[in-house]
Amino acid sequence: MRENFGFLICVWILLWGNCLGRFVVEKNSLKVTSPESIKGVYECAIGNFGVPQYGGTLVGTVVYPKANQGACKIFDDFDISFKSKPGGLPTFLLVDRGDCFFTMKAWNAQKAGAAAILVADNKDEPLITMDTPEEEDASAEYVLNITIPSALVSKSLGDSIKKALSLGEMVNMNLDWTESLPHPDERVEYEFWTNSNDECGPKCDSQIEFVKNFKGAAQILEQKGYTQFTPHYITWYCPEAFILSKQCKSQCINHGRYCAPDPEQDFSKGYDGKDVVVQNLRQACLFKVANESGKPWLWWDYVTDFAIRCPMKDEKYTKECADQVIRSLGVDLTKIDKCIGDTEADVDNPVLKAEQDTQIGKGSRGDVTILPTLVINNRQYRGKLDRAAVLKAICAGFQETTEPAICLSEDIETNECLENNGGCWWDKNANITACRDTFRGRVCECPIVNGVKFSGDGYTHCEASGALHCEINNGGCWRKTQDGRTYSACVDDHSHGCKCPPGFKGDGVTLERCR
Template identity: 80%
Template sequence: MKEKVGFLVCLLSLLLGSCVGRFVVEKNSLKVTSPESLKDVYECAIGNFGVPQYGGTMLGTVIYPKANQKGCKSFAEFDISFKSKPGGLPTFILADRGDCYFTLKAWNAQNAGAAAILVADDRIEPLITMDNPEEETAGADYLQNITIPSALISKTLGDRIKEALSKGDSVNINLDWREALPHPDERVEYEFWTNSNDECGAKCESQIEFVKDFKGAAQILEKRGYTQFTPHYITWYCPEAFVLSKQCQSQCINHGRYCAPDPEQDFSRGYDGKDVVVQNLRQACFFKVANESGKPWLWWDYVTDFAIRCPMKEKKYNKECADRVIQSLGVDLKKIDECIGDSEANVENPVLKAEQDAQIGKGSRGDVTILPTLVINSRQYRGKLDKGAVLKAICAGFEETTEPAICLSEGIETNECLQNHGGCWQDKAANLTACKDTFRGRICECPIVQGVRFAGDGYTHCEASGALRCEINNGGCWKQIQDGRTYSACDDHSKGCKCPPGFKGDGVNTCEDVDECKEKSACQCSQCKCKNTWGSYECSCSGNLLYMREHDTCISKEVDTTVSWSFIWVIILGLAAAGVAGYAVYKYRIRRYMDSEIRAIMAQYMPLDNQGEIPNHVPHGDI
């Protein structure tokens, strides 16, 4: 249900005059990774349909079709398919602006197998937001079925991409939505600008279905404190000079202060705009009272139940039906009635006045001019109103690593590593990859496997390093077993791959046996005979000779045992002389020792001739 300000301007042009809101074009970044001449980061405008990959990235290769370049017809008519080949990058279609709706271009590209569509502007101007067609001109059921992301690029960038493709260059692009939404902390604040009107065809029905589908996730996030949600409602005013006109009296309350378009766009039948304003106010007051009681998530139950139990087509869109829903949810009906106040009084309503003030954009957020609009962390969400797409966008608003478990559930988190390993390094033989999936997109980071760290840029090269590196796919080095022998180019104590002795090569893909015999690097002595083996060689000597590998020479196996007799006599005489000398020294030392002992013993019993007479000892102090 996209009711724009433009609709009300057409409806009440005499009353409102012309005014232009401050509309902010929400953007994401587009990074060209090849060719070299285009490498850079550019801005592109997120389309307000399809499913932008908020919080993530998408890598693809660009194709500019030779026919149907504006994408206004089915590509099947031209026998064109954009489905990527197994192992190949997804295809991004580059289409020219003009001749048909943006949504039709995206639908045709999606049906042809494209993963995303880039629309090149046809004029030099600031980027605009590609939107769904107006309600009265949409006339297509496909609008809610568009699932590929879309982006508008400048004419200049579009022309440069076309020029590169015409030269045969491959243009690869990374669409990046990771910073499309701020993610400053562990809580996401989001607003849902909606309307209680259910008489606007398929768009109203899709909004009601979204509320039903999203209710469970929204309540989980709110109950656990992960989010702070606020519903909002757009109202317009009627200039004082026209307050008494039929248009203002049927479409406005509080003397023209708060107005809404006629639900059926027919003043003569059905409900009026003021009925919508009052029900919008009731829903806003319900949220206010429920929030004050600590249960803001009850708003989702009320809106869902009211849409089911009180539809306009069954003539139940009234206060009596709404009150029964409120009472069933246990919310204080009296407080809600007090909040609503007197809709006929010539006074401001505090709740609706606050809604009008909130509609004006502040900071990076533009004016809210489209219904429905989702605002996440003060940025307007662009894309399909779908549970999975919206939840992914809200999850992108959390600070990294603080996302609740619901954000990592299947269907929300997109594993970009499943296709072509996200463009990162891979080792098919060992089933290893540097692609690491995170909620905000894949990163190329060399892995750690079984305690072994791989080092490199993660994109083109990763190499095992440190102890035990040879245990993981032999460190990415060459290894071969032959004839019961194993040779490897990997060494735990060194980096890289180096062929072992006896081999030559790069050490990664191949190591070839070196023929030492042919290269004359072994068995060079005149009597040597060389035989090459895998990884080594065998050397032998002719005749009765023995090969010494350390010295690369041959020696005789026989030992010469002839000894000179003169040499033996010299040894005998030498030993005899040494014995005599030793005996003489022994006798001399023994005799001296015995003499000293005898003298000591005799001195104890008689004075020796050379000792003097010892005088008597008289103590001091005796008389």
């Protein structure tokens, strides 16, 4: 039975490769700042694990270990540490490709104190995406704990770095993710390619945990119009020659048009692939109905509640359990059933047909071939499926100064306006600043305070203008209260500067300048 299933999966993979094979490697910029011999900007491929610093940069110095150069063993065994000393630059560990999983290399580097890992390719070829292990016997538990960013570099760059280090030269570089995601405007559009299957081991567990942890942030961003979110689901189709086979009948709906692998990869027990397809379709239809009613964020509530109340292990992965969750959320069940349609009919399902069309990449986005996958502003996210990491990536998709407050919180980024006012103009008397913190760094921009627009370069000069400019620090002009009456040199019109009131002489700027 397993052999037949494996054969069918191979057929699906072959079809997938022929029809949907345009996989785009997401990259970030690597800038070598020294030595002079290899100084320049290079591309590196973002690993599909760890936490890439989307929207930011990381400066460090490169180390190539004398032993354990593939990082396939624990560095403690070699009494080696890559923790940076106080005042020193973080360590970027360069290791060789091969002999073990990419994730194992990253995990060993992280435990030894490295701030990032660079894997040098072992042959001249286009860059690939370093992914997590898929083998059944590979323990993926440690993968979920990788937090350092990782990147694959070309063989030629790796060789150049090794040569410079062997000559006693210090190799310093910047890893730059500021342009890894497009950030054209004030709204971020993102997709989450997911699956209702909860029996695929650590990857399914981490996906369910992510949805639960990210739900609050996702719903706030959606309700306030900062984001536009869409969930998606991958299905395959059964080759025509196998439509009447036992495998396709148990894994597919609508006469072989939409299929999913058996959750346990065993036809003799548990749920079938067609059960997964139907539940995926139900989730997609719930989003469609909720979105039409103006409440797309209810999808997060449904998926979270369904995972808790209707798991496969309790044999509750059923329509009856799903309907109970839908009713509790106040969503129209009849509309969802109509959207799902007849799953036994030999016809296309409009929702799943659209999903298959959407799987194919357009523009800069490649085909979706990895589950789960996030696509942010039409660019595939790479890295750990973690609340903070994903929120950081979404925040990198906003145009500067348009990001919501959650993107400027302490656990997401550092406020550069706190130190020396970011080098921008500052009126300490009125406590008014031109420094505006953004996700990518500060900008010096003359502010608008209580409806009053300040004009200037933002760095050395900002001046209140307009009819209400006297409301702010009295327009920077002289003011004095005498015998119960207040005199001011600020004229509340469209003029600029200060002018002493009638009966007073002077320039009107300081306390002594109107007499």
